[in-house]
Amino acid sequence: MSTNQVSFTDVSKVFALRVDNQVQKISALKSVSFEVGQSEIVTLIGPSGCGKTTALRILMGLETASRGNVMVAGKMVKGCGYDRGLVFQHAELLPWLTALQNIMFGLELKGMRGAELKDTAMRYLDLVGLKDAANRRPYQLSGGMKQRVGIARALAIDPEVLLMDEPFGALDAQTRESLQGELLEIQARTKKTIVFVTHDLDEAVLLADRIIVMRGGSVQEIIKVDLPRPRGDLGTLRGSKEFAETRYVVWKALHNANEQRH
Amino acid sequence: MSPTSTPIAAPSAVSDEPVTVARETPAWMITTLSVVCVIGAWEFFGRGVDPIFGSYPSAIAAAGWDLLKSGLLGRALWQSMQAFLVGYGLSIIVGVPLGLLIGRSRTLEAAIGVFITAAYAMPLVALVPFLVLLLGLGFAVKASVVFLMAVFPIVINTWLGVRAVPKTLIEVGKSFVASDFTILRRIVLPATIPYIMAGIKLAVGRAVVAMVIAEFFTAISGLGGIIINSANNFDTARMFVPVIVLMVLATLLNGLVGWIERRVAPWQTEMSGRDGG
Numbered sequence: 001m002s003t004n005q006v007s008f009t010d011v012s013k014v015f016a017l018r019v020d021n022q023v024q025k026i027s028a029l030k031s032v033s034f035e036v037g038q039s040e041i042v043t044l045i046g047p048s049g050c051g052k053t054t055a056l057r058i059l060m061g062l063e064t065a066s067r068g069n070v071m072v073a074g075k076m077v078k079g080c081g082y083d084r085g086l087v088f089q090h091a092e093l094l095p096w097l098t099a100l101q102n103i104m105f106g107l108e109l110k111g112m113r114g115a116e117l118k119d120t121a122m123r124y125l126d127l128v129g130l131k132d133a134a135n136r137r138p139y140q141l142s143g144g145m146k147q148r149v150g151i152a153r154a155l156a157i158d159p160e161v162l163l164m165d166e167p168f169g170a171l172d173a174q175t176r177e178s179l180q181g182e183l184l185e186i187q188a189r190t191k192k193t194i195v196f197v198t199h200d201l202d203e204a205v206l207l208a209d210r211i212i213v214m215r216g217g218s219v220q221e222i223i224k225v226d227l228p229r230p231r232g233d234l235g236t237l238r239g240s241k242e243f244a245e246t247r248y249v250v251w252k253a254l255h256n257a258n259e260q261r262h
Numbered sequence: 263m264s265p266t267s268t269p270i271a272a273p274s275a276v277s278d279e280p281v282t283v284a285r286e287t288p289a290w291m292i293t294t295l296s297v298v299c300v301i302g303a304w305e306f307f308g309r310g311v312d313p314i315f316g317s318y319p320s321a322i323a324a325a326g327w328d329l330l331k332s333g334l335l336g337r338a339l340w341q342s343m344q345a346f347l348v349g350y351g352l353s354i355i356v357g358v359p360l361g362l363l364i365g366r367s368r369t370l371e372a373a374i375g376v377f378i379t380a381a382y383a384m385p386l387v388a389l390v391p392f393l394v395l396l397l398g399l400g401f402a403v404k405a406s407v408v409f410l411m412a413v414f415p416i417v418i419n420t421w422l423g424v425r426a427v428p429k430t431l432i433e434v435g436k437s438f439v440a441s442d443f444t445i446l447r448r449i450v451l452p453a454t455i456p457y458i459m460a461g462i463k464l465a466v467g468r469a470v471v472a473m474v475i476a477e478f479f480t481a482i483s484g485l486g487g488i489i490i491n492s493a494n495n496f497d498t499a500r501m502f503v504p505v506i507v508l509m510v511l512a513t514l515l516n517g518l519v520g521w522i523e524r525r526v527a528p529w530q531t532e533m534s535g536r537d538g539g
Binding site: 060062079080081082084085086088090092094095096105106109110137138139157 | 436439527
């Protein structure tokens, strides 16, 4: 692998939790290491509480690691930065701003002003197919549209790495499938590196170049997905033998993870 | 055998089936009817009461017309409103930023939160003589009393509002590397507007009461002055005039704040839209 966009080296995270006047130490991550290459899509999958979201939040800079190194694009991660864009689980658009203004929000903070600001925001709104909804406020958008704006907002600041925290988890099956397809198209066009957290097995296989299966705060297995890229029609892919085989491999890894947990 | 599926044509989304759209009585009509009933009942039963101990709407209206013609009511209203507007305006200017800061800073909250909560319950009537000693009998003391009554509900509501801002919205700001001040101004403040507006509305009633109290205790003037002078002359109908004026004024101010809220935070009314208004 030539260049690693993301490298997670021996990262641990311990939370202090106060239970009945006693401080309990909860180990959320135990020396987790993985790399993500340029333009690669890596999904983190595992049962809830396995540390996948914690890993993503540390990568984003919203949490700090108790030990270990996190590098993005050759730089040590210290807090949030414009080299990373985060897509939240429930979009988290600012309800008082229109779709367009929500995208402009991040760009403005990055220092963009004037005509360029609006044009750029509009271009990214167009990228997610919502040009006609520019002036709608979040409550006037469906769940899928909100998440599209969320993706556009994160992409607009042109980050090195796009981080996604179960972004399609709360959507209905049809909307989820069309957004998965759109995400792959957008990635093919923008060549973004993506780290995607999910608990959905199909989603992990459909999107990823590699799947990191996590369990109890550590990496259980890293599975390379040998499906062609571009993935083409996802419906056809779902019916293919290769998809079923890969899915089974990941399922077994997850199953193992669960068994050892109980 | 492989599973089979039979496609069925989807029905058109536009239906020509008859629907009844429920027609509801508008809220303002209900309110008007309610007010008319109460005034009617007061007029009917009030006429039987000795005019020293009570009055009724038509007598109050006549007394009000006399006061208006003599120019006394207008002058008193203007005197009262000056103190009211200055005190109330200051309470918003001071209260909102203070509430935002206390809500955002753990240190400030621990250091001065307790004073704010205690001061909210302060028996202000008892403190007016003390304020008179400090500030004299003029305009300053009136405006201060209004300010002190109005500022705490605004601070407390704003403070509670800040505490209720979802953590994830703050993280949106952080993820775009926003400074604390930017997060306060561009995320916390707009997210807190419904709470701020509720505080500003609560403060209207308290500020009106404060204004009258101040006019009782200080230089007898303004609407409070008319109340106390009329009461001393056993002119009950005349005494009720400023009382009614103040009640109407508070209701109008509340409506105005509500209107401003719908203008500055239209998303809020839409999001929490109640069925049937």
